[in-house]
Amino acid sequence: MEIMPTEIESRICNLQQKLIEQATDGAIILLQSDLFYFTGTVQNSYLYIPASGQPVLMVKKSLARGRQESPLKNIVAIKTPKQIPEILAAYGYNSFSKIGLELDVVPFNLYKSYQTIFPATELIDISPAIKAIRAVKSVVEIELMRDALAVIDQAFLAVPSFLHAGMSELELAALFEAEMRKRGYAGPCKMRAFNQDFFFGNICTGSSGFYPNYFDGPVGGQGASAAQPQGAGWKKINRNEVIYIDYSSIVKGYTGDQTRIFCIGELSPKLVKAYEDALLIEAEIVKSCKPGTLAEEPYLLAVKLAAELGYQDNFMGYKPDQVKFVGHGIGLELDEWPILAKGMKTPIVPGMTFALEPKFVFPEGAIGIEDSFVMTETGPQYLSITPQVITYV
Amino acid sequence: MEIMPTEIESRICNLQQKLIEQATDGAIILLQSDLFYFTGTVQNSYLYIPASGQPVLMVKKSLARGRQESPLKNIVAIKTPKQIPEILAAYGYNSFSKIGLELDVVPFNLYKSYQTIFPATELIDISPAIKAIRAVKSVVEIELMRDALAVIDQAFLAVPSFLHAGMSELELAALFEAEMRKRGYAGPCKMRAFNQDFFFGNICTGSSGFYPNYFDGPVGGQGASAAQPQGAGWKKINRNEVIYIDYSSIVKGYTGDQTRIFCIGELSPKLVKAYEDALLIEAEIVKSCKPGTLAEEPYLLAVKLAAELGYQDNFMGYKPDQVKFVGHGIGLELDEWPILAKGMKTPIVPGMTFALEPKFVFPEGAIGIEDSFVMTETGPQYLSITPQVITYV
Numbered sequence: 001m002e003i004m005p006t007e008i009e010s011r012i013c014n015l016q017q018k019l020i021e022q023a024t025d026g027a028i029i030l031l032q033s034d035l036f037y038f039t040g041t042v043q044n045s046y047l048y049i050p051a052s053g054q055p056v057l058m059v060k061k062s063l064a065r066g067r068q069e070s071p072l073k074n075i076v077a078i079k080t081p082k083q084i085p086e087i088l089a090a091y092g093y094n095s096f097s098k099i100g101l102e103l104d105v106v107p108f109n110l111y112k113s114y115q116t117i118f119p120a121t122e123l124i125d126i127s128p129a130i131k132a133i134r135a136v137k138s139v140v141e142i143e144l145m146r147d148a149l150a151v152i153d154q155a156f157l158a159v160p161s162f163l164h165a166g167m168s169e170l171e172l173a174a175l176f177e178a179e180m181r182k183r184g185y186a187g188p189c190k191m192r193a194f195n196q197d198f199f200f201g202n203i204c205t206g207s208s209g210f211y212p213n214y215f216d217g218p219v220g221g222q223g224a225s226a227a228q229p230q231g232a233g234w235k236k237i238n239r240n241e242v243i244y245i246d247y248s249s250i251v252k253g254y255t256g257d258q259t260r261i262f263c264i265g266e267l268s269p270k271l272v273k274a275y276e277d278a279l280l281i282e283a284e285i286v287k288s289c290k291p292g293t294l295a296e297e298p299y300l301l302a303v304k305l306a307a308e309l310g311y312q313d314n315f316m317g318y319k320p321d322q323v324k325f326v327g328h329g330i331g332l333e334l335d336e337w338p339i340l341a342k343g344m345k346t347p348i349v350p351g352m353t354f355a356l357e358p359k360f361v362f363p364e365g366a367i368g369i370e371d372s373f374v375m376t377e378t379g380p381q382y383l384s385i386t387p388q389v390i391t392y393v
Numbered sequence: 394m395e396i397m398p399t400e401i402e403s404r405i406c407n408l409q410q411k412l413i414e415q416a417t418d419g420a421i422i423l424l425q426s427d428l429f430y431f432t433g434t435v436q437n438s439y440l441y442i443p444a445s446g447q448p449v450l451m452v453k454k455s456l457a458r459g460r461q462e463s464p465l466k467n468i469v470a471i472k473t474p475k476q477i478p479e480i481l482a483a484y485g486y487n488s489f490s491k492i493g494l495e496l497d498v499v500p501f502n503l504y505k506s507y508q509t510i511f512p513a514t515e516l517i518d519i520s521p522a523i524k525a526i527r528a529v530k531s532v533v534e535i536e537l538m539r540d541a542l543a544v545i546d547q548a549f550l551a552v553p554s555f556l557h558a559g560m561s562e563l564e565l566a567a568l569f570e571a572e573m574r575k576r577g578y579a580g581p582c583k584m585r586a587f588n589q590d591f592f593f594g595n596i597c598t599g600s601s602g603f604y605p606n607y608f609d610g611p612v613g614g615q616g617a618s619a620a621q622p623q624g625a626g627w628k629k630i631n632r633n634e635v636i637y638i639d640y641s642s643i644v645k646g647y648t649g650d651q652t653r654i655f656c657i658g659e660l661s662p663k664l665v666k667a668y669e670d671a672l673l674i675e676a677e678i679v680k681s682c683k684p685g686t687l688a689e690e691p692y693l694l695a696v697k698l699a700a701e702l703g704y705q706d707n708f709m710g711y712k713p714d715q716v717k718f719v720g721h722g723i724g725l726e727l728d729e730w731p732i733l734a735k736g737m738k739t740p741i742v743p744g745m746t747f748a749l750e751p752k753f754v755f756p757e758g759a760i761g762i763e764d765s766f767v768m769t770e771t772g773p774q775y776l777s778i779t780p781q782v783i784t785y786v
Contacts, residue, residue, distance in 0.1 A: 030587075030588060031588060032588055032590055036619070036620050040619060041619055041622075042590075042607060042619070042620065042621075042622060043607040043622075044588075044607040044608075044609070045607075061605070061606070061607055061609075061714055062605030062606060062607065062714050064605050065604075065605040065606070065607075065622070069619040069622075101501075103500065103501040103502050104500055104502050105500050106500060106501050106587070107496065107497055107498050107499060107500055107501070107587055108494075108496040108497075108499050108500070108501050108504040108518075109496050109497050109518060110587055111501040111504075125501075125502065168575070170574055170575050170576075170577065170579075171575045173574055173575075174570070174571035174572075174574035174575040175571060177567070177570065177571070177574065178567035178568060178570070178571045179567075181563055181566055181567035181570065182561070182563050182564045182566075182567040183563075184563065184617050184618075184627070185617075186563075186592065186616060186617035186618065186620075186621035186623075186624065186625075187581075187592045187621065188580075188581050188582075188590055188591070188592045189581075190590070194423075194498075194499070194500055194503055195423060195424060195425055195437075197425055197435075197581055197583070198581070199579065199580045199581045211458075212454070212455030212457050212458040213436075213454070213455055213458070214435060214436040214437040214438075214454055214455065214458075215437075216437070216454075223579060224577050224578075224579035224644070224645070225577075225579065225644075225645040225646060226429070226433060226434055226435070226462040226645075226646075227429050227435065227579075227645050227646025227647075227725070228435075228579035228580065228643070228645075228646060229434075229435060229436075229458070229462075230579075231579065232574075232579075234577070250621070251617070251618075252617070252618040252619075252620050252621075253618060253619075253620025253621060254620075321454055321455050332620070
């Protein structure tokens with residue numbers, strides 16, 4: 001499925017409504033994921049969306065490709081952002097008392113250069129409006145996420161064909177990633193948060209899952225070195241230990257996110273029980289969620305259930321490094337709205353897509369489940385298609 | 394080789410000297426690559442380097458791992474950056490009239506939150522000082538880059554074992570990347586520039602090399618979709634076309650960068666000649682470079698030679714999408730100083746590491762060479778070890 005010009009139009013229309021509500025003359029969109037959302041291209045460019053009227057896409061490199069990929073009417077060449085005011089003037093956009101920028105991601109120096117270009121203009125943060133719009137997906141976006149999840153499903157199904165005791169986590173990662181790459185995985189995985197560098201996902205085997213990590217997630221892995229301390233590492237994979245694979249799948253820009261568990265041999269009854277308890281928590285969340293459920297409710301329910309089951313020190317990390325969420329929005333980025341975390345009062349409405357990931361960390365390893373969902377009129381629907389079983393090899 | 398505590402000390406000392414020169418009380422370091430450089434860890438943390446005295450590393454997650462990885466003396470827990478002033482006060486750091494931040498990468502909203510934490514402090518951009526210090530590598534850093542280049546060499550040597558006509562660029566990328574991943578490649582590839590998302594590198598075969606691209610490089614590839622339009626794509630690889638592989642290799646945080654050319658069958662005499670001319674340009678640059686050569690000189694020489702050889706419309710991209718550099722610094726990031734581009738007056742001094750990449754783009758494909766170098770007292774020394782030949786399969 002492809003995104004149609006009418007869909008791009010309606011996305012722009014949604015932002016224009018927010019611009020009018022905020023009495024903002026227009027927004028200048030710079031970030032690749034937002035550019036793609038509103039134009040269909042990520043060519044090096046500057047997009048002006050006025051509160052009313054046609055947007056103008058000013059492309060530095062490559063203009064030819066920008067025109068080929070985007071259905072927008074006004075696509076013009078630009079050499080430097082200093083030309084933005086004169087280009088916009090030619091389209092009749094002259095008055096800028098307030099312009100929105102993505103101030104959650106635009107570096108300070110870049111902000112300052114825009115303040116120089118628009119000296120009399122107040123530059124405000126338009127990213128909350130963009131995040132709110134992007135959180136609710138269209139039918140086509142949901143289909144694209146299904147495609148991404150079909151790719152990761154193929155990779156999970158292939159694991160038994162190459163997993164063996166004695167290989168390193170990095171060797172397993174290389175083969176798992178290759179299964180996705182040849183089927184169209186094209187990263188990098190985009191995080192909107194500053195400094196949360198992320199590479200593919202995590203493979204943690206046995207004690208690696210217990211390794212503390214900078215990453216704002218329940219499990220981070222040991223990584224290959226202190227410089228890149230996330231994901232698969234040099235540890236050899238042993239028989240009878242938990243093999244935890246939590247990966248992103250990015251196809252045509254859209255992200256699927258999923259975790260499955262493997263084992264060569266047998267898992268301890270304690271870990272098998274923990275896996276079943278993670279499934280139970282996921283199922284209870286799915287049952288309790290309805291359109292309008294607040295984003296913090298699944299987290300609060302999960303924490304309550306985890307404590308009742310005796311996992312208060314193991315849920316979403318090992319004490320004291322426990323993270324305070326049980327899921328997150330997914331789409332063009334891995335950290336979209338809604339964030340299923342304490343204090344989040346956003347209602348989860350139909351069309352929102354998110355990953356649910358109740359997980360436990362023990363000294364002997366990390367275990368749990370993660371699936372991708374879309375909220376529907378009747379509750380969350382699974383987008384992930386891989387069976388929810390531990391695969392024994 | 395490992396980075397020793399004394400090396401971390403001397404790096405901090407270099408920054409302290411710059412802080413004193415700029416009459417700045419201290420710097421708060423946030424970006425992963427800078428954190429790693431000055432501490433040895435990238436755990437989620439805030440590093441204060443005072444103009445004089447011991448630095449303080451405040452770690453949010455994971456404190457245990459931060460302490461394990463960094464040789465710094467003062468490593469303490471922090472929950473929120475709001476605590477920074479009180480934590481620093483406990484170490485006797487109370488007066489902050491001027492603090493340096495990495496304002497080239499710190500998002501505006503984050504900057505604003507630091508301005509709230511330090512309301513009476515002027516926040517200045519410390520990144521030029523950091524970039525200048527980081528540009529000159531130590532013996533250990535150069536050895537780490539050799540290690541990264543040994544890994545990519547293994548991947549290039551393996552190509553004939555899996556390259557075949559009819560496979561897609563993505564299939565080739567999957568196998569090439571797997572060769573590096575299992576040997577410790579651990580990304581993501583770090584770019585300091587805003588919005589220059591980059592994934593592994595580029596595999597372009599035949600006309601893919603001609604595909605216009607957003608990326609600020611001579612060749613970008615078609616990519617897998619408009620959303621991720623960089624690197625390998627769905628195109629099938631044919632006999633007798635140029636197979637261009639330009640990849641990063643990141644091992645223990647340090648980056649090697651290299652391009653090699655492959656072909657199944659035979660290349661046209663025109664492309665073979667272009668390859669030899671690229672080698673000639675690289676060799677001429679190497680011959681002409683001495684300590685003190687300005688960073689723009691290799692570019693100006695390359696442009697002159699390319700024009701003399703008749704490639705003015707093909708050098709570093711196809712007209713009008715030609716980029717204005719012939720090389721770039723490499724280290725913990727792919728876009729370090731020195732930038733070998735027009736107008737760059739930085740002298741290239743011993744210890745600076747960079748990639749040189751004279752390349753040509755034609756409608757039938759991209760061709761050229763890229764190697765990694767370190768400037769020595771007698772001129773640039775090759776760090777790349779892969780033979781400079783077209784490999785025919």
